[in-house]
Amino acid sequence: MSIKLHHVLKRVHALPPLPDSAIQVIDLTKNPATSVKELETVISKDPALTAGILRQANSAYYGYARRISSLQEAIVLLGFQVTQELAMSAAISPILRAQLLGYRIDQEELWKHSVLTAMAAKRVCQHCKLPYGDVAFTAGLLHDIGKLVISIYVQEVGDFLLKKAKDTSRSFVELEEKVIGFDHARVGGFLARAWNLPDELVAAISFHHSLSNAQNYEVLSSVVHVANGLSSLLGIVGGVDSLYNPIRQKALDLLRLEESDLELLKEDLKKILLDPTIFS
Ligand SMILES: [Fe+2]
Numbered sequence: 001m002s003i004k005l006h007h008v009l010k011r012v013h014a015l016p017p018l019p020d021s022a023i024q025v026i027d028l029t030k031n032p033a034t035s036v037k038e039l040e041t042v043i044s045k046d047p048a049l050t051a052g053i054l055r056q057a058n059s060a061y062y063g064y065a066r067r068i069s070s071l072q073e074a075i076v077l078l079g080f081q082v083t084q085e086l087a088m089s090a091a092i093s094p095i096l097r098a099q100l101l102g103y104r105i106d107q108e109e110l111w112k113h114s115v116l117t118a119m120a121a122k123r124v125c126q127h128c129k130l131p132y133g134d135v136a137f138t139a140g141l142l143h144d145i146g147k148l149v150i151s152i153y154v155q156e157v158g159d160f161l162l163k164k165a166k167d168t169s170r171s172f173v174e175l176e177e178k179v180i181g182f183d184h185a186r187v188g189g190f191l192a193r194a195w196n197l198p199d200e201l202v203a204a205i206s207f208h209h210s211l212s213n214a215q216n217y218e219v220l221s222s223v224v225h226v227a228n229g230l231s232s233l234l235g236i237v238g239g240v241d242s243l244y245n246p247i248r249q250k251a252l253d254l255l256r257l258e259e260s261d262l263e264l265l266k267e268d269l270k271k272i273l274l275d276p277t278i279f280s
């Protein structure tokens with residue numbers, strides 16, 4: 001069934017773009033010279049983004065005791081990194097709340113998996129003392145966007161892929177590449193590029209299952225890989241493929257994570273999961 005690249009790219013460009021304001025927020029929050037006013041001006045031009053940020057800023061996950069009622073307050077109290085997380089979550093939420101038949105994903109499933117993977121990626125960075133907190137969160141949030149593009153192809157060969165994944169030692173993602181010609185990670189990278197996301201995000205999305213191709217971004221890609229695996233182990237799967245894409249030892253070695261670290265991370269994430277509003 002090998003699919004031609006131009007068919008895939010046509011589908012990539014047919015998807016709704018990420019709002020400009022969200023891309024600008026990434027650029028502005030990365031720049032230490034940015035002022036609160038500048039950030040506020042960009043976000044406030046997008047009412048949906050503003051509403052999304054304020055709603056999530058008041059969720060229990062961010063743990064702020066008193067109500068945050070203005071954008072300026074949110075930026076000052078929560079900081080640039082969290083503002084970026086909130087902006088990206090608000091921007092991508094309607095895009096990820098999609099039913100994807102190829103992966104047997106219902107309306108909310110990919111969204112929930114992406115949110116937990118984002119939180120897990122940030123937590124892995126804290127645990128491993130890596131300086132990628134903000135980018136890891138956003139990479140975790142976006143890691144499976146390629147599924148939006150190739151689910152339609154997976155739908156045609158899904159039963160075959162599942163059977164092969166069960167009967168052989170190959171992962172589902174390897175089989176996607178072999179049978180369809182592209183896997184969801186690589187295609188996610190095409191989409192990230194089309195959305196003008198920065199290189200480190202494009203790389204972490206593209207290589208979250210094929211770490212050896214990640215070159216300079218191997219550590220960040222491994223963080224997303226492990227975070228994705230942790231979400232799946234906790235039952236917040238991102239499709240029927242999730243259990244057939246296990247955590248690779250290579251990623252654990254690179255991050256110097258032992259089985260006991262994974263257990264600790266899982267316990268932390270279970271606590272986050274006690275609050276259902278994280279998925280609102
Ligand atoms: Fe994935």
Ligand SMILES: [Fe+2]
Nearest residue numbers: 143144228238
């Ligand atoms: Fe995933």
